[in-house]
Amino acid sequence: MRDYEHQRLDVNGIQLSLYSAGPANGRPVWLLHGFPECWYAWHPQIDALAAAGYRVHAPEMRGYGQSSAPREIGAYALLTLCDDILGAMDTLGERTVCVVGHDWGAVVAWHLALRAPERVQALGAFSVPYGGRPKRPATEIIREASAGRFNYILHFQEPGVAEAELDADIERSLRLLLGELDRPLLHDRPAGHGLFDGLPAHPPLPAWCDADTFDAYRQSLARGFHGPLNWYRNFERNREETAPFAGQLVTPPTLFLVGDNDPVARLEAHTLKRMADVVPRLEQHRLPNCGHWLQGEQPQRVNALLLDFLARHYPA
Template structure:
């Protein structure tokens, strides 16, 4: 990978661990990772985007790695998570930027586009779609639909429960969720409501073609202090809904590219949202990848990179 710089940036009441690459005077481009991932999830995009002339900024999101991990659950609402990025932009003297985001990074990106439209020029989101503020918190709907059936988001709600399971063997937990078919198995497997996330799942492989043992060691270090901070993101569905009342009916007007793997379990879970998304995101381009799972920027790196460069050249050129 090309030369990376690292700093701890005091912003928004926390220390944000921030990696960067590319020319310092290049147009800023933020890459936001998801769960259970790390800044290194963008390892196949960073050099490509940096060589294209962008100033690429890759944070370890709040609760991950070397960034601060507050204990309070409410410290992980979307307002706080988006505030970290906006405060970092301010600290770095960036008036405007574009954002590329995957998984949980996508809701942060959607929220940035909605709440700070004057700061965000273009958007690329992967896996998690957006179709406006729901009429009820998502967890309320999930509880009604999954009274006797396991649902991983509901399982994550009670502090300490999922941590006890996942922290018992962090490397195995990460491998089970990330490698092979683990994402689909872990999040969509039919089992009773009292089950654990990893119950009934096969022993995971040690590596995949797109994640070497050396790469995986970065994921392990990211979660060295456990899963509590990252899991707290899931515990704010109701709070996020309450804080977003002013966004009801608002559209995402920035040029937006949405990428999804056909085998991504989120595609099944968010089928209705995907169908409605074009009405809320009118300047939307979409691309789906056959025979691709959830970890799209790694599983199909070359194709994703080509799409990113084409989209950015049209809507956020490096020399613009």
């Protein structure tokens, strides 16, 4: 595994574990991972951005790795997660930055641009689009749409249920989630089934995930899935707390990337269609033959698109 600078910052009532690379005087770029990822998922981008002269920061998000993992569900509300990053920026003396997020990290990135548009000069969001503040909490909409069928977001809602399944064999859980993501998440079955029912006991690693990368994932989830799952348990709170953003546009220049085989993007097809209405400076690309873990699956393509975008909107 590569040797990056590491520190723990006291921010927003927690300790935030942070890995950094690149020249100390480079323009800062923050890379925010999603579920169930780790900071090291960004290592192809960290290396490319640092080589291009940027100061790159990849935090272990709240609940992951060496960062604090509070027990309370409310400690993982969306704006609290945003304030972790804003607090870290303040601690490092960074007034303006570029923020790039994937999966749940993209959700945080979108809302950082809404919460502090004067500080986010360029934005990258991978896999998860933004179509404006939802009219109702996502869980409410999903319950109506699921009609008694299994839905992984609903499965994650009851504290302890998904933890018992995912924590029983963390290595197997990660192998299944990092492999064919649509099998555990989107395979049609009745409500009440488990996340991994009927799936292999010893799944192989996907081709893009080498031993060092997988070891970083295991370390990131070594304490279990409680903290990461709590991110999913705040949809109602998140909608209430984001009321000030209703009707607000995402104003920074924005790069959106999605794999054409990404099952999460298929779930968000309607949001993808609305995105240009609320993100006026949007540039988007679909990556062919690519799934959900795009920064690992197609790092050269992702790096090329990201560096080109930054050269035009946030030069080193």
